[in-house]
Amino acid sequence: MKKNTVHIPMPIRYLINAAAIAAIYLIISALSSAGVITNYYTKILILICINIILAVSLNLVTGYLGQLPLGHAGFMAVGAYASGIFMRAVSGSMPTGLAVFLSLILAAIVAGIFGFIIGIPALRLKGDYLAIITLGFGEIIRVVLLNIDSVLGFNFTYGAASLKNIPKTTTFTLAFICVVVVCFLIHTMMKSRYGRAILSIRENEIASESCGIRTTYFKTMAFVVSAAFAGVAGSLYAGYLGILNPANFGFMKSIEILVMVVLGGMGSMIGSVVSAAVLSALPEVLRAFADYRMVAYSLLLILVMIFKPSGLMGTYDFSFTNLIGRLIGRISGKRTARKESAE
Amino acid sequence: MAKRDVREPFIPERDKGLTPTIECIGLGIDFGGLTAVDDFNFTLGRTEIAGLIGPNGAGKTTVFNLLTKVYQPSRGRMLLLGKDTKGMTTAEANCAGIARTFQNIRLFKDLTVLENVLIGLHNEIRYTMFEAVFRLPRYWRAEKAARERALELLSIFNMQDMADDIAGSLPYGAQRRLEIVRALATNPTLLLLDEPAAGMNPAETAELMETIRRIRDMFKISILLIEHDMNLVMGICEGIAVLNYGRLIAKGTPEEIKSDPNVIEAYLGKKGC
Numbered sequence: 143m144k145k146n147t148v149h150i151p152m153p154i155r156y157l158i159n160a161a162a163i164a165a166i167y168l169i170i171s172a173l174s175s176a177g178v179i180t181n182y183y184t185k186i187l188i189l190i191c192i193n194i195i196l197a198v199s200l201n202l203v204t205g206y207l208g209q210l211p212l213g214h215a216g217f218m219a220v221g222a223y224a225s226g227i228f229m230r231a232v233s234g235s236m237p238t239g240l241a242v243f244l245s246l247i248l249a250a251i252v253a254g255i256f257g258f259i260i261g262i263p264a265l266r267l268k269g270d271y272l273a274i275i276t277l278g279f280g281e282i283i284r285v286v287l288l289n290i291d292s293v294l295g296f297n298f299t300y301g302a303a304s305l306k307n308i309p310k311t312t313t314f315t316l317a318f319i320c321v322v323v324v325c326f327l328i329h330t331m332m333k334s335r336y337g338r339a340i341l342s343i344r345e346n347e348i349a350s351e352s353c354g355i356r357t358t359y360f361k362t363m364a365f366v367v368s369a370a371f372a373g374v375a376g377s378l379y380a381g382y383l384g385i386l387n388p389a390n391f392g393f394m395k396s397i398e399i400l401v402m403v404v405l406g407g408m409g410s411m412i413g414s415v416v417s418a419a420v421l422s423a424l425p426e427v428l429r430a431f432a433d434y435r436m437v438a439y440s441l442l443l444i445l446v447m448i449f450k451p452s453g454l455m456g457t458y459d460f461s462f463t464n465l466i467g468r469l470i471g472r473i474s475g476k477r478t479a480r481k482e483s484a485e
Numbered sequence: 486m487a488k489r490d491v492r493e494p495f496i497p498e499r500d501k502g503l504t505p506t507i508e509c510i511g512l513g514i515d516f517g518g519l520t521a522v523d524d525f526n527f528t529l530g531r532t533e534i535a536g537l538i539g540p541n542g543a544g545k546t547t548v549f550n551l552l553t554k555v556y557q558p559s560r561g562r563m564l565l566l567g568k569d570t571k572g573m574t575t576a577e578a579n580c581a582g583i584a585r586t587f588q589n590i591r592l593f594k595d596l597t598v599l600e601n602v603l604i605g606l607h608n609e610i611r612y613t614m615f616e617a618v619f620r621l622p623r624y625w626r627a628e629k630a631a632r633e634r635a636l637e638l639l640s641i642f643n644m645q646d647m648a649d650d651i652a653g654s655l656p657y658g659a660q661r662r663l664e665i666v667r668a669l670a671t672n673p674t675l676l677l678l679d680e681p682a683a684g685m686n687p688a689e690t691a692e693l694m695e696t697i698r699r700i701r702d703m704f705k706i707s708i709l710l711i712e713h714d715m716n717l718v719m720g721i722c723e724g725i726a727v728l729n730y731g732r733l734i735a736k737g738t739p740e741e742i743k744s745d746p747n748v749i750e751a752y753l754g755k756k757g758c
Contacts, residue, residue, distance in 0.1 A: 334617030
């Protein structure tokens with residue numbers, strides 16, 4: 143335990159965190175109702191939220207489990223299409239709030255099932271092999287979405303013609319709530335015996351197995367949870383764009399998410415959040431140079447890998463309450479020091 | 486002295502009558518055309534401390550890997566507390582009561598000492614994913630109990646003050662001790678120690694000997710260790726098995742082993758020539 147840190151007890155920590163999250167939300171919504179944040183900026187904020195969910199969920203497999211899958215966009219696509227088709231089917235016949243809620247759940251479940259189906263064979267492999275096979279599965283999902291209609295004989299995903307007229311239900315509030323829920327769930331999972339089992343697999347699979355941890359089970363579990371959250375992001379994406387095209391979920395999208403995770407620091411949730419926010423805002427800021435985005439990406443990655451190979455945050459996980467504890471500790475420490483010197 | 490048949494079981498007097506912890510009957514494994522271990526017959530008493538020795542490459546660690554189900558044997562059977570272990574995975578073998586340490590330390594290096602022990606306690610902690618994710622009361626109770634248990638286990642080796650240190654930053658001896666604590670956390674009936682004294686100085690080795698005995702007395706478990714430090718082996722083992730080229734060449738008490746001509750030949754070569 144570090145000196146000068148006041149340990150804040152548990153229920154109060156939750157209250158502080160909840161208050162901080164509510165404050166962020168209130169500030170942003172106040173700014174947007176005051177007109178400081180225009181509609182255009184709100185769109186970017188929603189995109190940032192979606193990318194944060196994608197990065198944080200990929201971080202579960204890349205950072206915590208220590209595997210390298212390259213098919214995250216595939217799971218996002220599955221979630222997006224599941225939710226898009228569902229929303230089109232029920233629009234008008236169901237209250238929007240309920241429909242949106244159900245579409246998010248449905249997207250998570252369908253993407254989770256795909257994660258399970260793909261995870262079982264893929265997770266038998268490691269490292270580059272896993273990367274290649276998940277890359278392959280991701281492409282299979284995209285190509286199937288593109289061509290499934292001509293196999294089925296009726297319009298289901300509308301292939302290259304795009305799935306249009308999805309109700310645009312994704313608001314900033316919804317996206318923000320999803321980010322908070324996903325981050326909370328991943329955080330609490332990682333701080334339990336399940337999370338420790340996942341971390342132990344990253345650290346040393348043989349030792350973890352000899353500690354009685356069923357590594358295959360936990361690998362698959364992490365993979366499924368990660369895929370399900372990617373599905374949630376996909377669902378938000380469907381409601382954000384209102385139109386889905388398989389080309390949006392190509393290999394480059396997977397790489398983009400991976401870049402966010404690696405740049406932020408594998409195994410650091412705050413790192414994923416920050417780098418997802420920066421990397422989604424950057425192309426908008428550099429609108430004029432949008433074509434050079436990938437060049438900027440690679441340059442940024444090379445620079446980070448040279449100067450900070452473990453990513454911006456390393457494996458450091460930020461704790462707001464610990465920070466406050468340290469601040470209080472420092473202030474009260476100074477006070478006692480002053481008192482002592484006065485005496 | 487009458488030579489003991491290596492095929493006969495050998496366990497200390499006090500453990501006779503109890504089901505042996507481990508009973509290997511004709512255990513063998515081939516890697517392709519190479520027979521690494523063959524006809525391995527071994528019985529371990531319930532509270533016995535036994536040693537497995539032999540020259541380099543004799544197959545000692547392979548035996549450990551067979552016992553912990555990292556490898557499935559090509560021949561023979563292995564009974565754990567009288568139950569056949571055929572088809573078990575490493576994790577299942579651990580749940581059934583076999584814990585081990587590794588020759589080249591395999592700690593969870595980037596995690597804290599406490600987390601390492603908590604991972605060992607994984608199967609002792611009982612709450613569901615739902616209870617964990619939504620932080621229900623059972624989660625808090627189980628985590629608190631696990632933490633206390635982990636600190637208690639660490640205190641056996643006087644390591645409770647290091648609980649928040651990163652495991653990889655510990656000195657070598659402490660890492661070896663932490664590995665033993667982590668293995669103990671899985672609540673084993675058999676503890677396998679692969680060269681526990683490697684890299685330790687004589688004082689540390691003496692202390693380790695004491696601790697191994699204390700662990701046996703505290704937890705009432707059997708301990709099988711591979712070790713090259715003969716002081717340690719002869720000092721604490723009640724039974725010793727000697728492997729050479731994958732076969733048992735001798736079995737018996739330390740005194741019997743010391744004077745066994747086969748063992749002397751395996752270690753030092755034949756007289757004369």
